[in-house]
Amino acid sequence: MEDNQAELPALGVTLRFLAGTLEIAGLPAQTAGLPAGCAWDERSACLRAPACRYAEVVLALRGLRIPYLDEARRYDTLATPALVHREPRPYQTGALSAWKSAGCRGVVVLPTGAGKTLVAHLAIDDRKRSTLVVTPTLDLVRQWHDGLRATFGTKIGLVGGGDYDVQPLTVTTYDSAYLHMEHLGCRFGLVVFDECHHLPGESYALGARFCLAPFRLGLTATPERTDGRDPILDDLVGPVVYRKDIVELAGEYLANYETVRVSVDLTPDERAEYDGERAIYRQFLADNGISMASPRGFSDFIIRSSRTEEGQRAFAAYRRQREIAFTAPAKLDYVERLLHQHRADRTIVFTQDNATVYLLSRRFLIPAITHHTRVSERSAILQGFTQGDFTAIATSKVLNEGVDIPEANVAIVMSGSGSVREHVQRLGRILRKGQAKGEDKRAVLYELVTGGTSESMTSMRRRDHVAYR
């Protein structure tokens, strides 16, 4: 170590944040005792590490007794503590303790509606560091923004959806985090990854690596991913430190619920058209040896079908048979009936695609929320829904996750994917209870399926969860 110090230039050792990396200037290339990931960068004649290694680098320098100037860290201690203290439920207190015991790094797994946000508020108030909250959608950005402002009584920053305002407490989306973390990654000591099962995707993971925050909290109801990349969360956030499942909390902390599966039939004409289109599509798959069950099946189909006229016809047939199953007139009639039956309730109608959302909105004159809906209008719609100005909303996937609407008690799944996660998340939207103690809320989820079509199989796949048994 003495040798190292002897070789230091006059300016000493300096840590700097550069575009998602940590520059360690003033140390020779062969410095021993630094954490794995530090490497000599010929391009700028200094040691460099991914920004996420910041805490390890600082601890290593302290351990080696190397004095350093820290120009990398640009986050603050929060000036004001939380102004509003909601009493946490026992499992929320347990989650916070487990996270702190794990060195303030790790993932908390709680079912939708169980109050993961409060766990994050407690963590922010405990650490008192500038915090970035990363969420998957703009709706959640809005919700976190309002929640943090109410709890901490301070201006909350927003990055994404046309906003770029960085404050000690800031909320952003995963997409914006990927774009901006190379500039923002030094500004926060705690980062909260909401719905953190999104994080292991290649781009989003890079956003987490570009950030030097020593404290990291992941929140999710379903950490497992179908692509098997969930173990990456250990490196990006930390291990799962606390977990409760939906059945452990239903009744006491979540609404009691029932799920109703409704099968509707096609008319003879629709059936004939469905069968005809499906036959064209299936024949093309068979002729080209494409298995839609394989991970590459759909992309193979798109590529192969674009090459010939026969393929283009097969692709059109694929779309048409899906459209018939997803928006069968009998389904629309049933939605009409349910909206009438639940006209005193608060209903969310979920679809697989935006076109159906706008179809429902036009036909039943109910508000629509898709990724095209601007933040201000989304806020107004959700507020109107909460207050009872609107009794139903049509949406596709943007309300699948996290959005806090305790008043919602009816879900109609008009169409969806085979994803178990999506189906559980949609159920979760109507299970959240309000703050009132002893509230007896009952929720119901209707799943509309066109019988004798591929939707039946899709429905079976997505119901493969303890919440639907």
Add this chain to the structure above:
Amino acid sequence: MLTADLVHVRRRGDLLHVVSLSPLERPRAHELAASALALVRAHMGLPRGALLEAWGQVATAPSENLLARGLFKLALDTCEFDEGVAIDPVELRREIFTKSANLRRSTAGAFARASLLQDIAQARGVEVDAIEEALYADLPTAHILRKADLPSPEGLLSIHELAQHQAVLLRAVRLRARIFCANAAGYRAIFRKLKFHRLLYTLEKLSRNAGYAIAIDGPFSMFEQTTKYGLKLALALPTLMACDAWDVAADLRWGKDRRPLRYHLRGGATAPAGEASTQLPDEVDALLADLHALESPWQASPAEAILDLPGLGACVPDLVFVHRDSGQRVYLEVLGFWSRAAVWKRVEMAAAGLPYPIVFAVSKHLRVSEEVLGHDAPAALYVYARTMNARAVLARVEAVAGRHAPTRK
């Protein structure tokens, strides 16, 4: 710009090629370009949805699909759209959906959609059709085409060719280039572009004055092969292509499975004119004018030299000051408010000893003090508030010159 899925490529081994148009294919490509442009012109004042639908009707053979979609995408990129209805759709929706909820709640019978819309239309003094049309007039497909800066068909084909190469580089993790410019302006344009995009590079001077070899990637590239810098590399391509001679080799991660592939491209001054601008930045131009207006033993002019500074790569000074009597040279590099880290890097290099006398001009927004470089350092910092002052710059030039023996380059 094109996306990677709109590029016509072929793979041979681990090498990816962009498939250029053959002379035989060119007339048909010209026809498709003309169709795309004509369709855009014909839809001026009409909704985007109508334009997209009309394009869907243009008959193309499956083998032409990629080219046709690419040309149409680039034509669409030149278009400007806006919302085209007098009724505010957001306000209209709020009114309709609130009344609809009230109606549904208050009636035990069937939901009377038509009469609700009729009442609203009547109250607003418009037809029901206008209400239906305005309801979602703010969706992108309903936006009205107002303006398009359309090239000629031949121009669109040229743009398409460049866009194909750029789209390949979107998937690049690293790029190596050999470049030769007849004058320093070309090099300056390149290094400025790399600086601007925060790309890092290593630089090697080629023998026999054949230019430079540069390897370009981003700060994080040494830890992970990432395509994060692909867009920046793609945007830098036209500048490289404006060199008098150039070749480019890129390492790619291609396709869904991110297969490692290589990509080569070479040529000479093929980029659109103006890419390698020889112009100085405005603030340097203004400083030069101020300097010329002063009486001084130092003659200032745009610098032609490229200074190779180990650990910094190429330093391309903006101005060179030549002493009228001694011929001594002092350089000025204007860092402006670009990067505090870049300033510190230079401070460290100056502290370790620099072979050239240089003044670094830095905006005060970067929070760097001139004092960090001692009075015996081979370089000086000039920290300025809003604009650079010619007399202050000359004072630093004098000071730095005094610390170096006169050099003639």
